[in-house]
Amino acid sequence: MKTVNGDLIELAKKGEFDVIVHGNNCYNDMNKGIAKSIKQNFPGAFKVDNSTIKGDKGKIGTYTFSLEENDQGGDLIVVNAYTQYNFWEKRDLFEYDGFGKILDKLAFEFKGKRFGLPLIGCGLAGGNKARILGMIEQKLVPHADVTIVEFTDPKDKFGAKFDKK
Secondary structure (H helix, E strand, C coil), rough: CCEEEEHHHHHHHHCCCCEEEEECCCCCCCCCCCHHHHHHHHHHHHHHHCHHHHHHHHHHHCCEEEECCCCCCEEEEEEEEEEEEECCCCCCCCHHHHHHHHHHHHHHHHCCCCCECCCCCCCCCCCCCCHHHHHHHHHHHHHHHEEEEEEEECCCCCCCCCCCC
């Protein structure tokens, strides 16, 4: 597993990955964090998210995905991983068991692909970074080329993280 600094969306558009995965809540609400950028840049991902039942807790541990096109005309799979139920509680919202199930499914369905992931669950969901990265290392890395992209805004010369508000 590699870790790089940058912008997952921009790297995906350049063709660096076959699959990108981001954490999603069960309320079809992609208005903050990386989900907002996914929604703006890959509208198909937002469309498939909205094809699911809003507020359905049964989505935890599942995912939807859309087939998008990168800037080189190649295929890009954008995965909405349902890793948290809601977005308004102020606690660790990340569903670790559900994430483990998602990783198992992704490792099987997209075996051998180049994956790009943000620090999934470590921002707005408040998850435990070491635990989440350990799960990725154990469940996905043996089956795929995985890169974790820690967000840095090229316009931000100080390297600040995205605004959580």
